[in-house]
Amino acid sequence: MREIRPAGGPGVGELFQLFRDARSWTRSELAEQTGLSRNTVAARVDALLAAGLLAPVGSASSSGGRPPAQLGMNPRAGLVLAIDLGATHATVAVTDLSASVLTSQTIDLSIDDGPERVLDAVFDIGERLLAVVASPSPLLGVGIGLPGPVEYSTGRPVNPPIMPGWDGFDVPGYVGRRFPVTVLVDNDVNILALGEHALSWPAVDDLIFVKVATGIGAGIILGRELQRGAQGGAGDIGHVQVPYSRDSPRPPGDESILGDLASGAAIARLLRARGVDAANSRDVIALMRANHPDALEIARQAGREIGEVLAAIVNTLNPSVIVLGGSVGRASEPMLAGIREVVYRRSITLATQQLQIVPSNAGSQAGVLGAAMLVVQQLFTPQSVTSIVTAATGRTAPVSVPAAAGLRY
Amino acid sequence: MREIRPAGGPGVGELFQLFRDARSWTRSELAEQTGLSRNTVAARVDALLAAGLLAPVGSASSSGGRPPAQLGMNPRAGLVLAIDLGATHATVAVTDLSASVLTSQTIDLSIDDGPERVLDAVFDIGERLLAVVASPSPLLGVGIGLPGPVEYSTGRPVNPPIMPGWDGFDVPGYVGRRFPVTVLVDNDVNILALGEHALSWPAVDDLIFVKVATGIGAGIILGRELQRGAQGGAGDIGHVQVPYSRDSPRPPGDESILGDLASGAAIARLLRARGVDAANSRDVIALMRANHPDALEIARQAGREIGEVLAAIVNTLNPSVIVLGGSVGRASEPMLAGIREVVYRRSITLATQQLQIVPSNAGSQAGVLGAAMLVVQQLFTPQSVTSIVTAATGRTAPVSVPAAAGLRY
Numbered sequence: 112m113r114e115i116r117p118a119g120g121p122g123v124g125e126l127f128q129l130f131r132d133a134r135s136w137t138r139s140e141l142a143e144q145t146g147l148s149r150n151t152v153a154a155r156v157d158a159l160l161a162a163g164l165l166a167p168v169g170s171a172s173s174s175g176g177r178p179p180a181q182l183g184m185n186p187r188a189g190l191v192l193a194i195d196l197g198a199t200h201a202t203v204a205v206t207d208l209s210a211s212v213l214t215s216q217t218i219d220l221s222i223d224d225g226p227e228r229v230l231d232a233v234f235d236i237g238e239r240l241l242a243v244v245a246s247p248s249p250l251l252g253v254g255i256g257l258p259g260p261v262e263y264s265t266g267r268p269v270n271p272p273i274m275p276g277w278d279g280f281d282v283p284g285y286v287g288r289r290f291p292v293t294v295l296v297d298n299d300v301n302i303l304a305l306g307e308h309a310l311s312w313p314a315v316d317d318l319i320f321v322k323v324a325t326g327i328g329a330g331i332i333l334g335r336e337l338q339r340g341a342q343g344g345a346g347d348i349g350h351v352q353v354p355y356s357r358d359s360p361r362p363p364g365d366e367s368i369l370g371d372l373a374s375g376a377a378i379a380r381l382l383r384a385r386g387v388d389a390a391n392s393r394d395v396i397a398l399m400r401a402n403h404p405d406a407l408e409i410a411r412q413a414g415r416e417i418g419e420v421l422a423a424i425v426n427t428l429n430p431s432v433i434v435l436g437g438s439v440g441r442a443s444e445p446m447l448a449g450i451r452e453v454v455y456r457r458s459i460t461l462a463t464q465q466l467q468i469v470p471s472n473a474g475s476q477a478g479v480l481g482a483a484m485l486v487v488q489q490l491f492t493p494q495s496v497t498s499i500v501t502a503a504t505g506r507t508a509p510v511s512v513p514a515a516a517g518l519r520y
Numbered sequence: 521m522r523e524i525r526p527a528g529g530p531g532v533g534e535l536f537q538l539f540r541d542a543r544s545w546t547r548s549e550l551a552e553q554t555g556l557s558r559n560t561v562a563a564r565v566d567a568l569l570a571a572g573l574l575a576p577v578g579s580a581s582s583s584g585g586r587p588p589a590q591l592g593m594n595p596r597a598g599l600v601l602a603i604d605l606g607a608t609h610a611t612v613a614v615t616d617l618s619a620s621v622l623t624s625q626t627i628d629l630s631i632d633d634g635p636e637r638v639l640d641a642v643f644d645i646g647e648r649l650l651a652v653v654a655s656p657s658p659l660l661g662v663g664i665g666l667p668g669p670v671e672y673s674t675g676r677p678v679n680p681p682i683m684p685g686w687d688g689f690d691v692p693g694y695v696g697r698r699f700p701v702t703v704l705v706d707n708d709v710n711i712l713a714l715g716e717h718a719l720s721w722p723a724v725d726d727l728i729f730v731k732v733a734t735g736i737g738a739g740i741i742l743g744r745e746l747q748r749g750a751q752g753g754a755g756d757i758g759h760v761q762v763p764y765s766r767d768s769p770r771p772p773g774d775e776s777i778l779g780d781l782a783s784g785a786a787i788a789r790l791l792r793a794r795g796v797d798a799a800n801s802r803d804v805i806a807l808m809r810a811n812h813p814d815a816l817e818i819a820r821q822a823g824r825e826i827g828e829v830l831a832a833i834v835n836t837l838n839p840s841v842i843v844l845g846g847s848v849g850r851a852s853e854p855m856l857a858g859i860r861e862v863v864y865r866r867s868i869t870l871a872t873q874q875l876q877i878v879p880s881n882a883g884s885q886a887g888v889l890g891a892a893m894l895v896v897q898q899l900f901t902p903q904s905v906t907s908i909v910t911a912a913t914g915r916t917a918p919v920s921v922p923a924a925a926g927l928r929y
Binding site: 148329341344348354357365423424428465466 | 531725747753754755761766773838
């Protein structure tokens, strides 16, 4: 008996998962792989084609006759607005559903102008960029990275130290009034970790991304999943007290936390204490690039302090890769050397025997890439795909859906 | 057209996943849930019934006529041998496939007798216990917890500090010669964490289990998954250097690691330094139970040192629950108080606002429960279920499989 089911019913979202690692399939291969009947596969593929989520990608070899169609995920089925907010700048990008940046713009701004002014400004840029892309595909989601702790389940900042006016602000609600689509908000370090992992370390299961900029924090990927913790507060290594080291210039009884010893702001303060003119992390970067000896020495010591905290994390989590990023971290070879020195000295054999400690190479686009990945991962869950297909084809559509009922791409 | 497929083909393992959270289903509900045809569901259910992995569990209400059969996971389809090895004792249990202990025995032994003597001794007990259970169901797996670091992928101990003769020993290979079934080996703290999570905190996503016995270590569950890290070395908090605290009796320049300050062995040493007769962690437990004032004071301070390390972990991982277990941890209310004092003082608001720090209540069976869970989780993956069904029913079996071809239960 032939099944007559809503095209968006159970199964269409699960079938789509097979396309997520970018491989292509014929309908027969899908039937073989899933054990579903050819009729069922055909109906679900039709629905995914109609919704634009799948598209033909060339043709398989065949023994004569018309070759069977190869189908693949269609990255042009929708657009994502990806926003990476820092303390003093923002990058806004429009990406496709493979998180590839179609167009982007970076501007200076001040996060302490408060949420409405900052978000309105980046939304204006977002709309201009969407107009530039001029794609017929719909905007399906907005991803935002913020420079402070975020309760991931609600998208609200929680006691963010450098974001006055943002504490508890309903970011997704505010975004939703301008862009009524899926909105996901996370702290910028998690987003950088996602971007770095996707770009440079896709085969690695366990990766720690350390961001050193004005502040300091970590994004933690374990078992290939970003770990946010119970309230989204994971990765706040800036508040971890640094274990004492005999080699440190700190007095033995010091109880400093890492953010007060090794962030860009802390390095600027330590430079000023030596009479060097350094107002902020931007000045620190410039001094390091100019090989200023005090800047190099303080950055190396900051690396050692970071290493003391990372050594504890290495013994606790046994990652394969530690990536040093952020504007200060990326600019500082001595900081990386200081981290390596202490981590390899302090950590046990098993945890360090294959550990790599490397600089970030994702560059300034890693933030928007990660913000886009956050949205795409959410859009491509089975439930979300089922909703997209149902919306595009109608709940009570028959098995065979006219292609015109789908999204526009 | 009716599908004729091998009963153990794609899909049977996936269908079984629906039964893993202990709920029961009728065949119609399964067809509705999965979108598979009734014929396909019937064939896969028949194969799972024939292999003994499913069994009828009562009947659903129905509007007249014979009620449709409710099917559920059959925990009696196989047996697991679960072994919890400590430094000075072992618990051996036979469980069913829900990890329920059918029979168990605890003996004294010395882990430094080396792998062959120790394993031979526990295997003898295991065989006696299997004879006691006298079940017609086959043994499907052996799970073993060891008191030291284990490379999980190979099941070999790696530089275990208190297990002379075990370094690099091929535990699964040795077990497999006596019991030719699935063998999984992990360190005892991971196994205790799995047991504690399953027994007491099944709804919690992020849990840290801290074991304080002769040594000290942690089992880390994040996103509901046990995190072993890249080489299985995660959780080794005993090697983490303890941050300095003004309240500590340690001198300011001290660089001690946690295992040297707060383990059962360390507490015994600190008691001996005060002239108290305490040879090992067993003596420490006896003194704490007798409310010996030095034992209580040193245990509280040990709790504070553990708290200094856990505060860093809380800021880094933001767990919901920290469980204190192990023979010394379970016996020590002052240690728990010391941990709470420091963690709540040192950690940031977001990470501690809903954090619970509690004593283990899984008791002495938690180790064998966790060892059994390790095996059951592996046996019930889709690939493994498919193999079990294929082995039980034959690769080329028709859709309808005679019940007699299944396992014996």
